[in-house]
Amino acid sequence: MEQKRIAFIGAGNMAGAIMGGLVASGYPAELITASNRSEGKLETLAEEYGIHTTTDNLKAADSADVVVLGVKPNIMEKVVKELAHLNDGKRLFISIAAGVTLAHFEAWFGAAVPLIRTMPNTPSLVGLGMTGLYASDSTNKDDKAISDMLMRAVGKTAWVKTEAELDHIIAVAGSAPAYFFLFMEAMEAKAIALGFDAVTARELVQQTASGASEMVRMRDMPIRELRRQVTSPGGTTAKAIESFQGAGLDRLVSDAMDAAIQRAREMAKEL
Numbered sequence: 001m002e003q004k005r006i007a008f009i010g011a012g013n014m015a016g017a018i019m020g021g022l023v024a025s026g027y028p029a030e031l032i033t034a035s036n037r038s039e040g041k042l043e044t045l046a047e048e049y050g051i052h053t054t055t056d057n058l059k060a061a062d063s064a065d066v067v068v069l070g071v072k073p074n075i076m077e078k079v080v081k082e083l084a085h086l087n088d089g090k091r092l093f094i095s096i097a098a099g100v101t102l103a104h105f106e107a108w109f110g111a112a113v114p115l116i117r118t119m120p121n122t123p124s125l126v127g128l129g130m131t132g133l134y135a136s137d138s139t140n141k142d143d144k145a146i147s148d149m150l151m152r153a154v155g156k157t158a159w160v161k162t163e164a165e166l167d168h169i170i171a172v173a174g175s176a177p178a179y180f181f182l183f184m185e186a187m188e189a190k191a192i193a194l195g196f197d198a199v200t201a202r203e204l205v206q207q208t209a210s211g212a213s214e215m216v217r218m219r220d221m222p223i224r225e226l227r228r229q230v231t232s233p234g235g236t237t238a239k240a241i242e243s244f245q246g247a248g249l250d251r252l253v254s255d256a257m258d259a260a261i262q263r264a265r266e267m268a269k270e271l
């Protein structure tokens with residue numbers, strides 16, 4: 001793939017993680033420019049990764065083939081309007097902002113735009129992200145390839161065919177780290193109630209969660225089967241699972257994910 005000049009507009013946590021991932025994966029730092037409102041973050045990024053930096057969004061975007069829009073959703077309109085005249089059909093725009101739709105972008109750019117919407121999740125900040133991507137009709141194969149490469153710098157990627165499916169990605173991956181945190185919090189609280197000190201309780205929960213996740217990754221079998229293998233009939237695990245299922249865990253999870261989808265749809269309208 002031809003290497004492109006990439007500008008990040010907004011160099012916060014997520015954009016910083018992507019830039020770090022790109023450089024670590026061997027992408028030339030001299031092809032990356034970060035633009036940010038305040039200078040402190042830029043100095044750190046320049047020092048850590050050797051990339052170019054500026055506080056001038058326009059200058060950064062003007063000299064790039066690919067412009068990554070990495071500001072918060074509430075600032076996006078202002079930033080896009082500032083860059084709108086750079087939408088010349090040759091430059092690709094990539095958004096990492098949750099809930100900002102293609103219709104918003106087209107309204108702010110004032111025209112159709114080659115744009116790829118990405119929906120990363122928080123573990124991207126530690127290189128274990130799961131990002132959903134959606135490509136507008138004005139994009140081509142190369143645009144998709146570079147967006148995929150960008151987000152694979154911080155984890156794995158999954159493409160969706162319709163923009164509406166990005167809301168499903170939010171329910172399954174975007175919001176989902178918090179579901180696991182919630183479950184882990186409840187287990188940690190119970191471990192402490194059982195008498196473990198806080199450090200041990202946290203480690204018991206963390207190591208078990210990470211072990212279970214690794215087994216799902218490494219063993220080529222349905223998750224249900226993995227669960228069956230650790231659930232002897234009449235044993236302790238069976239009793240715990242019975243208790244979860246009796247309380248309607250499947251239904252709870254499904255309802256929670258539907259609530260996330262519903263909220264994603266509402267938030268897109270609120271912007």
Ligand SMILES: NC(=O)c1ccc[n+]([C@@H]2O[C@H](COP(=O)([O-])OP(=O)(O)OC[C@H]3O[C@@H](n4cnc5c(N)ncnc54)[C@H](OP(=O)(O)O)[C@@H]3O)[C@@H](O)[C@H]2O)c1
Pocket residue numbers: 009010011012013014015035036037038039041057070071072073075079096097098119120121122123
């Ligand atoms: N963090 C996550 O886990 C996560 C997950 C999924 C999606 N996202 C998306 O990623 C985007 C960024 O989130 P984040 O967590 O990385 O936020 P963040 O750390 O606050 O980064 C946003 C950056 O934008 C900069 N900025 C603000 N106004 C600007 C302007 N007019 N021009 C240039 N830069 C400007 C801010 O600079 P100052 O600090 O100087 O104000 C800040 O460094 C959001 O749209 C969010 O929806 C984040």
